[in-house]
Amino acid sequence: MTPNNPAERMIFKAMTLTWPFYAVGALYVVGPVLAWVLGGLAILSLYLGPAIRHDLRATGSIPPLIWVWIIGMFVMLVALWAGHLDWGLGLKKTIKSSIGWAKGWALLALFPLIGAVLPIRRAVLIRGQCVIGAWTLALAPVLLAAPYLGLPERIFTSPLKAVGGPGPEYFSVYFYTFDPASWTPRWQFYAPWSPFAALLGVVMVLFALEEEDRKWMLAGVAAGVLMILASKSRMGLVGLVACTIAPRMMPLILRGWAWHVTAALTASLAVIGTALVSLAQDAVSAFKGARADSTRVRETLQRIASERWQNEAMWFGHGTVHPGSHAVEYMPIGSHHTWYGLLFVKGLVGFAALLVPMLWHTGVAMIDAARNPRGRLPLGILMTIILLSFGENVEIEAYMLWPGLILLGIHLRELATDAATKAADDDAADTHAPEMRTEG
Template sequence: MAASATDPRALEDRVVGLSLAVTWPCYAIGGLYVLGPVLGVTLTGIYLLRAYLAPMLPGAQRPPGIPIGVWIWIAGMIVMLISLLVAHFANNLGTGQTIKSTIGWAKGWGLFAMFALAGACLRIKFETVIKGAAITGLISLLLTPALFMAPKVGLPEVLFVSPLKAVGGPGPEFFAVQLYSINPGDGTARWRYFTPWSPAAAYIGNLYLILALEDKRPVWRIIGVVSALAIIVLSASRLGLAAAMAVWPTAFGVSQLRRSVLWIFGSIPTFGMALFAQPILIKVNDTLDAVRGMRADSNRVREALGRIAVDRWRTEAPMWGHGVVENGPHYVEYMPIGSHHTWFGLLFIKGITGVFAFAIPLLWSLAEFTLLALSSPKGRAALAITLLMVLFTVGENLEMLIYLFWPGLVVMGMAMREAADRRTEEFSS
């Protein structure tokens, strides 16, 4: 039952809508990195308070039970924390570093479970997330011409770094107000919008594209799609462009699999592809080589960081990892080992335990949302969001960007609730 405007249970709905709507104003003061964790903790606190007061509340106001999908995410993120604590103890990193890393877990991996819980067990509407994202999309679109002209008229890349960086974070770029960045390889401009770096903008742009395509308001849907595509294109991220072309079509195709006519017409191009498989594969391989050659230096650094992470994980800390981030040598430009890749980062910092702690919830969500997508818009959106996460694990450390990607986790939580409710209805009938 939808909460009315006067229903106090709609508080979280208003909080989520407002948090999305103020994305740009909050970014303008360098506060987005603070907003994400504060929002996650606030929503979790609302749920825990309601759960504690449940015996004193009317039946309709009691929070629902936690779906199994959310429990799996909670368990996975708790295992992440256990891995962190064991690694710190095994590597003698000290109490101060352990406390610091635990706070980092709460601002990163812990938010995966918090936002999924909020989406599943609080009165947050799917439409609220879509409308909030649409407002941010409109502002992004209106600012695009000014951002595009900034490097051409000689404006600085970074306007300022917010004093809020004093709260602590991965780096100053998370608190900086930036107009653009210059690619050191070829001197071309790339745009970051309200994210810390350009590939992150492509990641978030793809999330907003998914949400825009679910908007039932035609004008706002067009605005959202155009805005998201502008962010993706101007970010100049190869992975972002690939995601825009693959993620939503895949999720939409899955959602249509119950239609028998799709199987009939789909068999024709499938048969044709089988006949011409070899030339198609050659062409795809040539295209991938060309894309990889666009920024050879970037690929070299990423691949070297991956090799270092895997080698040191295997030889030094295979089970629990090293516990903390370490900078690489000179030939990888001193970048953190395991950065630019979620799985390599997990192997190095949290070992094989951390990999399974993330992989199992991710695989569960893929399976659950694939089934739900056959009959539900929420399931379709959640499947697309999960596919996007999977795709970007090979190009980004997702933990560092959850403070921006949280609307996707909220939608995934909503889909977990719907899937659990349907299973209950089927079992009851």
Template structure:
């Protein structure tokens, strides 16, 4: 009989593993936003109770001492986000009700970017638990897509229902349960899977890809990768396609800088690029233009939203921001100003303070992961996660989607854990 780490899960690992394996059943009852938003806080409470009840005799090392300085920086900077929110609300006299609502939104959004790395770093959650859970969640996308394809081909509406769980608050899109959606520009079916909109599924497919690659079991690794590819293709996310194709070469290139062969390859590649630089540049720019022109309406709306956010930030609230997103005019199809881009969104909502509160911990985490990835495969996966976060920050608001990519945030915390092993153990049969 096989001997497996999955036979002896701790309470915290059970919460993580079953939250991932039951991703699609939870989505189909509209509870995914609640799960992602509450899971981190529930894990923190559970672990705090364990520390309180067991005391020093239950832990060989003080859990607080395991927290990386980078995680502390994330915690401080996310509280700076809360401070910017409060100052903006006071400055613009928004009242107690909206301030409380926005503070709860912070706890379900920006706070998670520090909370899950904290949990991954402080709690002994084994990385193979997260990897296997992500493989199962990603693999579940394949039958879900097949069901949607059948429904679409016979003309069954992809919209199922809006979950009554919406009563807890949050954007309506986060509680809509769909088999598939419709691309407004082409009229064709477009899949959002467990995301609130299709580009979010593209983002999640990139995270699933790098986490599934960390799985040692061949069956689950392949099943997870197939599911991630399915998500990426059917989401029809232009950014998702580009990042998905680039992330594995980036992982290999940045994760093997200590290997002389990498420098040899770079020594050959760079002069070659110099010689053929102009045609390569022209090809890249033409490809970029074609991708943008494939959905001109979306490109126009995004560009206009970015200009509006930048202009209003400069003229109205440069330091602390406006405190909330605001409904845009007809020219942007009434899309909220402060969305579709983490950096412009931060400038509009939380000002220059909020922008630096994300830029500083994210950049330092990337630098640390780049160094650690040279000797740790766990950190190499963490580096790929950071690359995806940075890349997608120019297309999405990272905080509002944290409830679906929380496993990636937890992996970052695991990668920051002192003494993390350089590789993931392989399951052995008895």
């Protein structure tokens, strides 16, 4: 894979060096730096137009949906300021939280902007993910054997933690960790914790399935599945099935026979519906019971966040997460769930600021996935992010989701290019039509 321009070169290098960056605890720094550097380059490319070097020229104007993301993430910042002002958190804490916004929520707009404006190819991101997979497979024997060889869980915490972040785990390097419920080892690879590693594994599988080189494709798929299984995450298993199969089934929406089959299955529910409901309830109970303590903590966190949001800070939230009690194992109130976390920290305004662009983008991806195979990967990525949002805080993990976010921007650029080409063809047809009638 040979990058065609400096933007592709930076992206490909950053992806292929994921494990070395993790080894020095630098991943949390690399993501935001890459976002703001390439985001600045995208804006510069738009401003200079043809004056910039030809291989960095903007591929077009900013798509409308990118503007929605930009506006939504700016509203997040406004909600943050309003929450801090309402609760009198002070200038120092407001500045610190604003820097956190620049390293978190802002990335959800910057990376799609980069993909939509700069001439970055899908193939670069796809191959980059497979290279990460090859690294993962090469290191897997050491990681998997570590707990049985008596090696320590955590190797070290990088001094880069001085730059500030959500916690020391973002700058720590681990061989493995122990599940406190079963006291068995779990692996988190290059993620700060195991459930997030599982969702990164899902993203890796989604990218690898689009790789044309079979060897690289197998490396990516094998590494992604390994990350999902070794992390022992229920959410990862759901994502592996749902986020890979559902986008590939979208073309069935346009097939008449699929609707007839759906109608027949729907009619059969009158007979087997009760049994299916019972089976689904048993499956959900088994899913929750697989790690009952984790489920209990998450449900308690969500209930407390919801109640305090409704009673204390409806519109702009509390401005920041609050320390949790022993009942939630001292987990912060407003964590472990993007949507409840948004309501608690940024209120209804912040909730809407993410919901609107997320739903709009998912709808666009679903329509294109039904019409064209190119929509499968962006839809799968959006489904993974949505799934992640129900168990994690998306904003503090955007620094690792950036290849998928750039791909979302590339997809919008492809849609805009197709729309412009179709409009030009229609104009040309309209122009030639009178001439043809005259000649006739």
